[in-house]
Amino acid sequence: MVPIFAARWRLPALGFGLGLAFALAAGSASLSGAPALPPQPVDGRLIPAYQSDRIWNGVTLTGGGRVFVAFPGDGPGIQLGEINADGKAVPYPDAAWNGWIAGQDQAQAPKAAFVHVNALRIGPDGKLWVVDAGAPGIGKAAVPGGARLIRFDLVKNAVEQIYPLQAGVKPKSFIDDFRFNGENVYLTDAGEPALLVLNMRTGVVRRLLDGDVSTTDHRPVMADGKVLRDEKGKPVWIHADQIEVAPDGHEVYYQPASGPMSRIAAGWLDDSTLDPATIGTYVEPWLDTPTAGGTAIDAEGSIYLTDPNHRRILKIARDKTVTTLVADPRLIWADALWIDHDGFLWIPATQMNLGKGLNNGKSEIRYPVWIYKMKIGVGPAPNDHS
Numbered sequence: 001m002v003p004i005f006a007a008r009w010r011l012p013a014l015g016f017g018l019g020l021a022f023a024l025a026a027g028s029a030s031l032s033g034a035p036a037l038p039p040q041p042v043d044g045r046l047i048p049a050y051q052s053d054r055i056w057n058g059v060t061l062t063g064g065g066r067v068f069v070a071f072p073g074d075g076p077g078i079q080l081g082e083i084n085a086d087g088k089a090v091p092y093p094d095a096a097w098n099g100w101i102a103g104q105d106q107a108q109a110p111k112a113a114f115v116h117v118n119a120l121r122i123g124p125d126g127k128l129w130v131v132d133a134g135a136p137g138i139g140k141a142a143v144p145g146g147a148r149l150i151r152f153d154l155v156k157n158a159v160e161q162i163y164p165l166q167a168g169v170k171p172k173s174f175i176d177d178f179r180f181n182g183e184n185v186y187l188t189d190a191g192e193p194a195l196l197v198l199n200m201r202t203g204v205v206r207r208l209l210d211g212d213v214s215t216t217d218h219r220p221v222m223a224d225g226k227v228l229r230d231e232k233g234k235p236v237w238i239h240a241d242q243i244e245v246a247p248d249g250h251e252v253y254y255q256p257a258s259g260p261m262s263r264i265a266a267g268w269l270d271d272s273t274l275d276p277a278t279i280g281t282y283v284e285p286w287l288d289t290p291t292a293g294g295t296a297i298d299a300e301g302s303i304y305l306t307d308p309n310h311r312r313i314l315k316i317a318r319d320k321t322v323t324t325l326v327a328d329p330r331l332i333w334a335d336a337l338w339i340d341h342d343g344f345l346w347i348p349a350t351q352m353n354l355g356k357g358l359n360n361g362k363s364e365i366r367y368p369v370w371i372y373k374m375k376i377g378v379g380p381a382p383n384d385h386s
Helices: 004-008 266-270 276-282
Strands: 047-052 058-061 067-070 080-083 089-091 117-122 128-132 148-153 158-164 175-181 184-189 194-199 205-208 240-245 251-256 261-265 284-287 295-297 303-307 312-316 322-327 344-349 369-375
Touching: 047 067, 058 117, 058 344, 067 117, 117 175, 128 175, 175 240, 184 251, 184 266, 194 240, 194 266, 205 276, 240 295, 251 266, 261 266, 261 276, 266 276
Parallel strands: none
Antiparallel strands: 047 369, 058 067, 067 080, 080 089, 117 128, 128 148, 148 158, 175 184, 184 194, 184 240, 194 205, 240 251, 251 261, 261 284, 295 303, 303 312, 312 322, 344 369
């Protein structure tokens, strides 16, 4: 007898969209597991925007043009910054919030400083929202009280509200990313596979799809044709990672870092009366995607997914048609994407796969690290950010 999880996740031979047709500009017969391609020519549509002497893995912009960036901790320095008039990142909201050091008093530090900023975005309310992963890294012990979703008032440049996520985390949780949908926020746990649902009105956190096959990383994380390995040479496992909400708010798309992508109706996540153990039965295997660094969704419902194994960005239409938006040798582990209201896609090319933690203990990062932008001619999904 085939186990129920295996039956629910059996994909057809090509492994795409459960047999639906798709197109790949690169002409590849598969997205996942495909060998790395030779470097592509530089694409003039990629516009260099900002550079840094540290790795940044996320960028977000206000409607007024303020730019905020997140640093994942490749060395000493700030974790959350605002780009000033000189193009440099300065600590936001201040140096104190960016001053936590591993090994300090963990009982007190989370209340006044970031443990590990991993994602940020301007929400539909126009405020800056930041997720603190709550642990120094994936696979490391979570700091009690460290996992939080934090909202900043951009007029006062101060913390406006902190939503503790402690009720939804486990000892090695690593809260990775988040998206808005009405009064709820959906967050991914890349350390202990699950989705978290935070009700912003009540502050209640629920942990769903805990250990489900759809949130658990089952295959190698790839970049530039190599399996990512930690400093001890062991393969890296990054569980629930990317997440997007359809513009109408009806569907939620998510995946482990190495794919595949799943879909679930938002109503099943939002219904607090359901038994969490039953939520997995409503999950639909949606598309056999490759390793992804980051995603974004536009106002038309197309998902943009970075493919670090081929240094490209894929565009996935709602009918699962897949095309290559751009391929460029500079897109070294493109990570968390952002779409602004001028129709630009912002792309941090992080080089994270070349750092010690993902490159078998050897750093091969070539600074500076760049953020690029590219005109795509469509704006963001209005339900997720202003």
